[in-house]
Amino acid sequence: MPRTERGAEERWRQVLSVLARESGYERRLDALLDLVAELGGLPSGHLYLLDEGGRRFHLQRSRLPAGTHGVQAGGGLEGGAGSVTPAPPLELPRTPADEGERTVDTPAGRLRSLPLALDGELLGLLQLGPVDNDLPRHARHALEPLRFPLALALQRARDEHALRQQLDAALARIDVSRRLEGSALDLDRFVDLLLELALRSTRTEAGFVATVDPNGGPLALRSHRGLTDGVAEQLDLSPETGLFDWSPAAEGGALVLRDFETASRLGFRSLLAVPLLDGDVPLGVFALVNFGESGTFDEDSLELLETYAEQIKLMLRNARLFESFAEEYLATVKSLARSLDARRALTRGHHERMAAVAEALARELGLPGDEVEAIRTAALIHDVGLAGVVEAEAYIADIAHPTIGAGLVAHLPLHPFVAEAIAAHHEWFDGWGFPHGLKGEEIPLGGRVLGAAELLVELGTGDAVRGPMPLDGIAAELDVRSGSQLDPRVAAAAARALPRLPLYPIHEKETA
Amino acid sequence: MNVTTEERSGVKVAALEGALGVAAALELRDLLDGLLEGPGAKVLLDLGAVTLIDSSGVGILVTAHRLADSRGAAFALAAAPGPVGRVFELTRTDKLLRIYATVEDGLAALAA
Numbered sequence: 167m168p169r170t171e172r173g174a175e176e177r178w179r180q181v182l183s184v185l186a187r188e189s190g191y192e193r194r195l196d197a198l199l200d201l202v203a204e205l206g207g208l209p210s211g212h213l214y215l216l217d218e219g220g221r222r223f224h225l226q227r228s229r230l231p232a233g234t235h236g237v238q239a240g241g242g243l244e245g246g247a248g249s250v251t252p253a254p255p256l257e258l259p260r261t262p263a264d265e266g267e268r269t270v271d272t273p274a275g276r277l278r279s280l281p282l283a284l285d286g287e288l289l290g291l292l293q294l295g296p297v298d299n300d301l302p303r304h305a306r307h308a309l310e311p312l313r314f315p316l317a318l319a320l321q322r323a324r325d326e327h328a329l330r331q332q333l334d335a336a337l338a339r340i341d342v343s344r345r346l347e348g349s350a351l352d353l354d355r356f357v358d359l360l361l362e363l364a365l366r367s368t369r370t371e372a373g374f375v376a377t378v379d380p381n382g383g384p385l386a387l388r389s390h391r392g393l394t395d396g397v398a399e400q401l402d403l404s405p406e407t408g409l410f411d412w413s414p415a416a417e418g419g420a421l422v423l424r425d426f427e428t429a430s431r432l433g434f435r436s437l438l439a440v441p442l443l444d445g446d447v448p449l450g451v452f453a454l455v456n457f458g459e460s461g462t463f464d465e466d467s468l469e470l471l472e473t474y475a476e477q478i479k480l481m482l483r484n485a486r487l488f489e490s491f492a493e494e495y496l497a498t499v500k501s502l503a504r505s506l507d508a509r510r511a512l513t514r515g516h517h518e519r520m521a522a523v524a525e526a527l528a529r530e531l532g533l534p535g536d537e538v539e540a541i542r543t544a545a546l547i548h549d550v551g552l553a554g555v556v557e558a559e560a561y562i563a564d565i566a567h568p569t570i571g572a573g574l575v576a577h578l579p580l581h582p583f584v585a586e587a588i589a590a591h592h593e594w595f596d597g598w599g600f601p602h603g604l605k606g607e608e609i610p611l612g613g614r615v616l617g618a619a620e621l622l623v624e625l626g627t628g629d630a631v632r633g634p635m636p637l638d639g640i641a642a643e644l645d646v647r648s649g650s651q652l653d654p655r656v657a658a659a660a661a662r663a664l665p666r667l668p669l670y671p672i673h674e675k676e677t678a
Numbered sequence: 679m680n681v682t683t684e685e686r687s688g689v690k691v692a693a694l695e696g697a698l699g700v701a702a703a704l705e706l707r708d709l710l711d712g713l714l715e716g717p718g719a720k721v722l723l724d725l726g727a728v729t730l731i732d733s734s735g736v737g738i739l740v741t742a743h744r745l746a747d748s749r750g751a752a753f754a755l756a757a758a759p760g761p762v763g764r765v766f767e768l769t770r771t772d773k774l775l776r777i778y779a780t781v782e783d784g785l786a787a788l789a790a
Contacts (some may be wrong), residue, residue: 217759221759409742417774420771423703423732426704426707426734429703435700435733437699437733437734440734463761465761468764524727595763
């Protein structure tokens, strides 16, 4: 084998050995730069990679003389203690001269710039120095066989880097799916998580998601991270005067920042907001904010931003669809409950009366408005689990109907009181109820309220043998059953509210 | 942000360099307002050396685009690097703005 081929083979062996020994993009490039410095006897080496658009070179790794550290033009330090060496530029615009070898004067000194190409395609630059005008002969001799393997390594490393970025994006998506398991219906939690993951993976300091009310109305902040409450409160998102200029129906849905002064006053250094559209239907805005110099919104960040924007868009779209479906579904369940009541004269209007009585009890107990509303909704459908009862299995169906009824609405985006109350409306305070024999505070409050309301409505309605019980009789029953069937607190509230409870509407109407 | 302006074939070509973020927005607004003065003004922005653009930078470019329309002037962009072009796509302003792949393409279109 000729001597030069043996030299090239030896260089290949050294390069392959470096690549096999080191793992990871940056460590491999560092090791290659060390090899270049060792073989060429030049202490400084900088490796630039041409971007995919072929317009600019980006500094990948830099090797500075031992015992020094670099200083960027902006003042940031690289490396540890030691003397200071000006660092090379982070980016270089591509020029026609980069296709050939040349000497360049840089902040890091006079360097020899060597193109690294494969099959005629320029991949990057290797800049070595310091030099006077050209590489010393021994350095050229040692380095010439390294250029092809270096270009190959650079291409390999670049491909690995791109793959890793894709892997990171894929892992981020998997992470999203995994962390959101079991919370598919909780839109705010979902959006919060996506925002958190987006900020972390794009290394952005803050961000927010604003959504458009499906029934019209302006953009409203839904979730934010990294913004102080003061900044969040000052975000004006109104369409006419707010931060963004966005008319989703016009100009293809283009979204831009309108209020630069406010953005500047709030300390925003950079802000990238993308519109979330379902076709032509506006869903909201997803925005990332940086207060310092760190935000670059580079190609990788933009890809991740798009991934998360897509996820948030899908979630908002699904939530809208689901809310619409849930409303229709709940209306169907309420109709089913009404049709069950209509089967017998004594039960006609039962669910409506239960709703009125349960709501009055909940108010008497001083519960917050959303819990009162949830208890009312539960009362309107509490016996729907009796639908489809086969007479031969009536006992089993009766025992199971609270669980079946709760199961019909458990996955709807409703207040948790609704399913809880339905599931527990036949439990007794002393543990003698069904289906689970829960006791005391183990029984959800909604269930205790519904249980009392059911007793009151049944006593007020009467049955085929006994007519409606008068109020004094009902008051006595409340007293007797307090602490056994009924929660004493709820029984006391019922006793206070008794004169105002609509217990006899059917009989009053029928006897009127 | 650094700016170099020159006139080529009757077109004012402004080459921008650096970041077009919130800090540069007002400077960019003033620059474009001046360049777009007078009916028939033709302005081409060379974005080849722009390292970052965000919604504020895009906002100024869209405002300049509307201003040019209202003044009877012509306004176009050229040579946007990959990430800058992606921001135009993400903000859906790529269909709104006149964007050419190269300065030469932009010059040919505006000079015609």
